[in-house]
Amino acid sequence: MTYWTKFSLAGRLQKPVLPFIKNSEEFSQAMDLNIGNALNLALFMHYHELEVSLKDLFTTLVAFSMKGDIRMTYKMENPNKVANLVEGSFKELTDLYLPLLLEL
Numbered sequence: 001m002t003y004w005t006k007f008s009l010a011g012r013l014q015k016p017v018l019p020f021i022k023n024s025e026e027f028s029q030a031m032d033l034n035i036g037n038a039l040n041l042a043l044f045m046h047y048h049e050l051e052v053s054l055k056d057l058f059t060t061l062v063a064f065s066m067k068g069d070i071r072m073t074y075k076m077e078n079p080n081k082v083a084n085l086v087e088g089s090f091k092e093l094t095d096l097y098l099p100l101l102l103e104l
Contacts, residue, residue: 014038014061015085016092038064039100058086058093 014035021027042060046052063082071077078084086093 014064016089016096035096036100039097043104054094054098055086055090058090058097059083061093061097062086062089 038061041064042057043052045060046057059082062085066072066077066082069077072079072081
């Protein structure tokens with residue numbers, strides 16, 4: 001997760017999740033690094049825009065975990081899944097990413 005060699009897992013963890021490894025400083029640091037890297041990439045992908053709404057930024061972030069999902073390629077998944085996740089997790093995404101955005 002630290003170096004994104006397993007993007008399937010790293011990408012899934014860029015959305016709000018319940019911690020599945022408790023009391024691990026190494027895991028917490030890896031999660032923080034992963035989330036920070038995802039935010040940097042999402043911002044870079046919007047570099048050409050003067051302003052980016054939180055909804056658009058979160059849509060980009062959530063879409064990372066769907067990019068290589070074979071279910072999306074073969075239309076075996078709801079085509080609105082990313083939008084539904086953003087809408088349903090907007091508060092949690094804000095809680096996760098807004099402190100990092102404010103640091104910038």
